[in-house]
Amino acid sequence: GQGVEQPDNLMSVEGTFARVNCTYSTSGFNGLSWYQQREGHAPVFLSYVVLDGLKDSGHFSTFLSRSNGYSYLLLTELQIKDSASYLCAVSPYQGGRALIFGTGTTVSVSP
Amino acid sequence: EAAVTQSPRNKVTVTGGNVTLSCRQTNSHNYMYWYRQDTGHGLRLIHYSYGAGNLQIGDVPDGYKATRTTQEDFFLLLELASPSQTSLYFCASSGGGSNSDYTFGSGTRLLVI
Numbered sequence: 001g002q003g004v005e006q007p008d009n010l011m012s013v014e015g016t017f018a019r020v021n022c023t024y025s026t027s028g029f030n031g032l033s034w035y036q037q038r039e040g041h042a043p044v045f046l047s048y049v050v051l052d053g054l055k056d057s058g059h060f061s062t063f064l065s066r067s068n069g070y071s072y073l074l075l076t077e078l079q080i081k082d083s084a085s086y087l088c089a090v091s092p093y094q095g096g097r098a099l100i101f102g103t104g105t106t107v108s109v110s111p
Numbered sequence: 112e113a114a115v116t117q118s119p120r121n122k123v124t125v126t127g128g129n130v131t132l133s134c135r136q137t138n139s140h141n142y143m144y145w146y147r148q149d150t151g152h153g154l155r156l157i158h159y160s161y162g163a164g165n166l167q168i169g170d171v172p173d174g175y176k177a178t179r180t181t182q183e184d185f186f187l188l189l190e191l192a193s194p195s196q197t198s199l200y201f202c203a204s205s206g207g208g209s210n211s212d213y214t215f216g217s218g219t220r221l222l223v224i
Contacts, residue, residue, distance in 0.1 A: 031211075033211065033213065040199070040218070040220070041217070041218070042201060042215035042216060042217050042218055043154075043201075043215050045211065045213065045214075048211035087153070087154070089154075089213075098142075098144055098156050098159050098169065099156075099213060100156075101146075101153045101154040101155075102153055103151065103152065103153035104153055
C-alpha cells in the first residue's frame, strides 16, 4: 500500500535548528510538498520539491532523495513561533492529483 | 483575492442527522478535494473532483457523498451522520499541475452527538 511516515514529535531550542524527516512509499511520484499547520487551522504551503537534492528557501530548506523515498524539512534559526505541526505530502501518479499526507510532526521550540 | 471558502465554520448535529458542508473556490482550479483530519490519522481524502459533474472516490468514502455543481462549488453530504464522523473537515483546490498551488479552506469542525 501507499504511505507517508513522519515522527510524531520533535523538540528543539530557540536559535538552533530542527530537521523534520519524512519517508514515503507510493506507486508513483510527482513531487513532495511540506506544509505548516497550527492547531485548528488550515495547512499553509511551505515548499514543493520534485528533483533530488537540497532546496534552500532561507528559513526553510527541503531535501529530497527519490531513490530512498526520503525527504526532510530543515528549519534554521528557530523561533518560538515556529512551534507548529509540519506535514509532508506526496503526489503519486495514480489517484488523480490528490496528495497523500503524513500524520504530521509536532515541533516544539523552547526558549 | 483567490481563495477557498468553507461553510459553516462549526456544526453540531445529532446521530442520524443530515449535514451538508459547502466549499467554494475562486482560484479557477479544476480539482477540488474533501479531507478529514483526526488525531493520529492526519489528513485523509474522502472524495475529489476534477470538474463540474465529476466525482472521484477517495480513501475513506464510506458514509459520505459529494457533488460538484459548478467549477467553483463542491459539497460534502452526510445523510445519516454518525459519531465516528466527528472531525475537522478541509476542502482544498488545485490546478492539477505541480500541486504547489494546493490551497486549503479554513476548515469545518463537525460534532455528531
